[in-house]
Amino acid sequence: FGNVDFFPLSGVSNKQTIFCNEEGYYASYVSDRYGFNNPDKVWSEDDIDTIIIGDSFVHGMCVNRPNDITSVIRNLTKKNIINLGYSANGPLIEYATLREYLYKPIKNLIWIYYENDLIDLQEELESQILKKYINDDNFSQNLLSKQKEINLLNEKIFFIEEKIYNKALQIEVDTVIQSKKSLKLKNKILKFIRLNNVKKLLIYKFEPKFEPSSTNLIDENKLPYTEFKKIIENVKRIALENNINLYFVYLPRNSYALNLDNTQHKKIIKIIKEMDVSLIDLRKDFFKKKNNPQKYYTFDKGTHLNTIGYREVSKFIYQVVYN
Secondary structure, eight states: OOSOOOOOOSOOTTOEEEOOOSSSSOOEEEOOTTSSSSOGGGGTSSOEEEEEEOSHHHHTTTOOTTSSHHHHHHHHHTSOEEEOOOTTOOHHHHHHHHHHHOOSOEEEEEEEEETTHHHHHHHHTTOHHHHHHHHOTTOOOOGGGOHHHHHHHHHHHHHHHHHHHHHHTTOOTTTOOOOHHHHHHHHHHTTSOOOTTHHHHHHHHHOTTOOOOOGGGOOGGGSOHHHHHHHHHHHHHHHHHTTOEEEEEEEOSOGGGTTSOOHHHHHHHHHHHHTTOEEEEHHHHTGGGSSOGGGGBGGGTOSSBOHHHHHHHHHHHHHHHHO
16 A cells, blocks of 8 residues: 555545445445545534444445434434444544544544444554554544545545455456446446445555454453443543543344343453443343344345344433433
8 A cells, every 4th residue: 555654544535435234225325525424514503413333234234324323313303423433443443433533522432332443443453543542532534634645545445345356256357248237237337435444444454464264263251341441531531521421232243142142241341330420221121122133234134234123222211321
């Protein structure tokens, strides 16, 4: 990537962005001026009521607006709410995102935690740039003024991803016969900007010696709980200093794991309660109280929520925060 001395925390701005397909269609959205999944006008409003931070669930995979969490809550409250979530983010990138993009007063901060976040945090801690956010309260990359550079870098990554993807599938123009219809569809798709796993690619490029462990071999007792606690302590400090209501939302891995003993859930909930942060435990207070929690996930067993799941989870969060 040349002499890259910054770590982008968002995607390409003002672009039609293709998402994933988990419900029989490719979800997409037009990114805002900073590359997040919002209508651009949210940044021009005088007041911001709420910022929501998280990973792919907050980003809105794999649904269109207005079915993502932020859009549902925005429509319920009729307030200006900004989505700072992005796919593959972990707690350190989320904290860095808050530091870089919180530049107006807000009333509420909703931090949505998913059960793979500490695995993501292990990877994020390998980046020297990201670690500066933990070690220096005054550190900033000044990303608000670098969107052109962010766009260029993300587009380079997109190009590299496409080359790797095509090579892996051994797609050769002279050996693949495509109908006019499929060729037209492919050309249409290539007009979109695909941004899957951008941050992870950056971590690996900046830290070439780092080799992430298989998630199947993770010992939940050895996850970076200490670093996570420090991040949340910093988030709480920012909230207190700026008179922001902070809500921590725990989102479970999937519906089939609800009845299993969960070491991570116990440890994270204990940390949040000890810090006296307002807690919304979706595992205990939402999913486990449903007769059929599987119905909220894509085809009953997908990684992400389906349209109904996003809507009902969003309504539950809305009732706690705004009522």
